Amino acid sequence: QVTLKESGPALVKPTQTLTLTCTFSGFSLTTSGMCVSWIRQPPGKALEWLARIDWDDDKFYSTSLKTRLTISKDTSKNQVVLTMTNMGPVDTATYYCARTRKAATGDYAFDVWGQGTLVTVSS
């Protein structure tokens, strides 16, 4: 059974750096085609993709947020970490991590999601 769970602070002050950890089980990030992505949803708004890290350590970021994001993995711990710098009120959202699988066609899909964690940015 594949599971993912996000952890991190529920409250962050403006200008601070957010660090979120995704702890997963049921798959390995050393397996070819396996990836983990971070996706967020501000209250009442749409889903927004943030970043993806692949089994071969390739990393990809949202164009609009790439200067603020860093994604990394610790395969021994089955964890993926996302950091986002210079947090502001507009970054208040539920943050999800999701397993991302590469299909034989070359496409990627978010096939299993974590429960999400709400992060509020406020002083």
Added chain:
Amino acid sequence: SYELTQPPSVSVSPGQTASITCSGDKLGDKYACWYHHKPGQSPVLVIHEDTKRPSGIPERFSGSNSGNTATLTISGTQAMDEGDYYCQAWDSTTAVFGGGTKLTVL
């Protein structure tokens, strides 16, 4: 940047067919995925690679993608199908989500 456009809302009667569209420039040249998101729950993948259903997704869910439009079709819609539906595609190495469509079964 690449954009995907969905209607904000779709209504359907129980047992009828619901269609949700997703429009983007030459979207048919990419693969489209669809996610179902109920309040308080995590999104669930219902269609990937335009037409494929993951294990456990009912056969009433189907997808198509051609030209500039991808479509999610739910046949024999049930009350449990209510919620938000998001289309998603990759623009090179960047994932893009549509704005979401709220499906109401009434």
